Amino acid sequence: MNIQKRINKSARKYADKKVVVYGAGVYSQDLFENNDFSKLNIVAVADKKFENPKKREFFGYNCITPEDLKTFDCDVILIANLDVSLIQDFLEDELLCNTKNEDTEISSLAEEQTLRALQKEVNSLRASLLRTTPQASLKQIEIHLVEHCNLNCFGCNQYVPLAEKGFLDIEVFKKQIERLAELTQTRLERMLLLGGEPLLHPELLEFLSVSRELFPNTDITILTNGVLLNVQKESFWKQCAAKRITVSITKYPIKTNYAKIEEKAENYGVQMYYYGNTDKIKKTSYYWPLDLNRCQNARENFIKCPNANKCVTLKNGKLFTCSAPPHVHHFNKYFNQNVEVTEHDCIDIYEAQNINEILQFLAKPIPFCKYCDVKRRKEGLEWSTSKRVIEEWV
Numbered sequence: 001m002n003i004q005k006r007i008n009k010s011a012r013k014y015a016d017k018k019v020v021v022y023g024a025g026v027y028s029q030d031l032f033e034n035n036d037f038s039k040l041n042i043v044a045v046a047d048k049k050f051e052n053p054k055k056r057e058f059f060g061y062n063c064i065t066p067e068d069l070k071t072f073d074c075d076v077i078l079i080a081n082l083d084v085s086l087i088q089d090f091l092e093d094e095l096l097c098n099t100k101n102e103d104t105e106i107s108s109l110a111e112e113q114t115l116r117a118l119q120k121e122v123n124s125l126r127a128s129l130l131r132t133t134p135q136a137s138l139k140q141i142e143i144h145l146v147e148h149c150n151l152n153c154f155g156c157n158q159y160v161p162l163a164e165k166g167f168l169d170i171e172v173f174k175k176q177i178e179r180l181a182e183l184t185q186t187r188l189e190r191m192l193l194l195g196g197e198p199l200l201h202p203e204l205l206e207f208l209s210v211s212r213e214l215f216p217n218t219d220i221t222i223l224t225n226g227v228l229l230n231v232q233k234e235s236f237w238k239q240c241a242a243k244r245i246t247v248s249i250t251k252y253p254i255k256t257n258y259a260k261i262e263e264k265a266e267n268y269g270v271q272m273y274y275y276g277n278t279d280k281i282k283k284t285s286y287y288w289p290l291d292l293n294r295c296q297n298a299r300e301n302f303i304k305c306p307n308a309n310k311c312v313t314l315k316n317g318k319l320f321t322c323s324a325p326p327h328v329h330h331f332n333k334y335f336n337q338n339v340e341v342t343e344h345d346c347i348d349i350y351e352a353q354n355i356n357e358i359l360q361f362l363a364k365p366i367p368f369c370k371y372c373d374v375k376r377r378k379e380g381l382e383w384s385t386s387k388r389v390i391e392e393w394v
């Protein structure tokens with residue numbers, strides 16, 4: 001139902017009622033500008049912004065503050081805001097209880113469905129803006145300690161099932177994060193140690209020591225599929241506790257004794273959580289195809305890509321805005337392809353003058369974005385393992 005029809009319907013329903021419209025923000029202004037409200041008996045528009053400075057009129061209607069609603073003479077409050085449930089709770093549970101208007105009917109000017117669609121659009125716009133806005137400081141970086149994995153998910157967007165066995169050298173790691181500590185003055189919110197499967201690294205404990213030493217206040221998290229957690233030695237749990245390392249487990253639909261893992265984490269005092277903050281098994285597979293002809297619109301892709309300026313990856317002394325280009329060499333080698341990664345796809349941490357130069361770089365599309373066929377991406381597919389056929393990636 002379009003919004004004018006909804007307004008007319010409300011006008012018929014509340015024909016002899018005194019109506020207050022709640023909300024005078026951008027959404028409400030748009031409603032008043034583009035619709036005819038004359039059939040509704042609006043006695044006032046209420047909004048917090050009318051508190052200061054006092055305003056008398058909003059599209060010709062009397063202005064009141066939320067506080068005024070406690071005593072105001074009205075029968076119905078129609079919410080003109082995208083956060084309907086939030087405002088409804090505020091009115092019912094905080095503002096109007098035990099007041100004259102406690103039993104006033106509260107409804108929304110738009111249908112739930114319309115609001116949900118609008119909210120989705122707003123969230124997506126907000127996310128696009130975040131991607132293209134340089135961060136104030138480096139929030140999160142991902143470092144692959146291991147190239148290969150013991151699960152090999154279908155369509156892995158880091159091409160891990162195609163990788164040969166490979167371990168990050170501790171000296172290379174140390175050198176890189178020393179430079180990173182210098183650039184960021186150790187101001188980094190989160191360092192993710194992942195792979196492939198990071199628990200496969202024989203020197204994992206050493207990586208934990210080095211990262212904690214150089215980043216004393218950073219949230220350092222191991223991102224694991226959990227398969228090997230139950231066979232970790234005591235030294236692993238003790239090191240995680242001593243170095244304040246968090247263990248984040250992605251739950252897969254495979255047989256693993258999660259209760260035993262939880263118990264161990266608790267016994268050793270290790271912070272542990274499941275990816276997505278839920279203990280429900282939810283790992284799905286996805287299909288993120290590459291356009292081998294490189295015909296995609298880089299800017300459009302970057303704006304829409306959830307990994308852009310988020311899955312910032314450090315590899316071989318270079319920072320990438322996402323995790324695809326630093327790992328595509330596995331795809332190239334396995335399928336004998338030539339997906340190109342150039343110096344314009346990353347920024348060298350030893351050459352960058354300062355962190356701002358890096359933050360600016362990370363917020364811009366890279367040539368590699370032309371390879372990503374973002375429109376054809378599919379998510380939420382039933383989880384399965386890779387058959388290592390090119391169709392999983394193109």
Ligand code: SF4
Pocket residue numbers: 301302305306307308309321322323324325366368369370372374
């Ligand atoms: S290359 Fe661009 S579109 Fe592809 S994953 Fe990275 S940021 Fe996203």
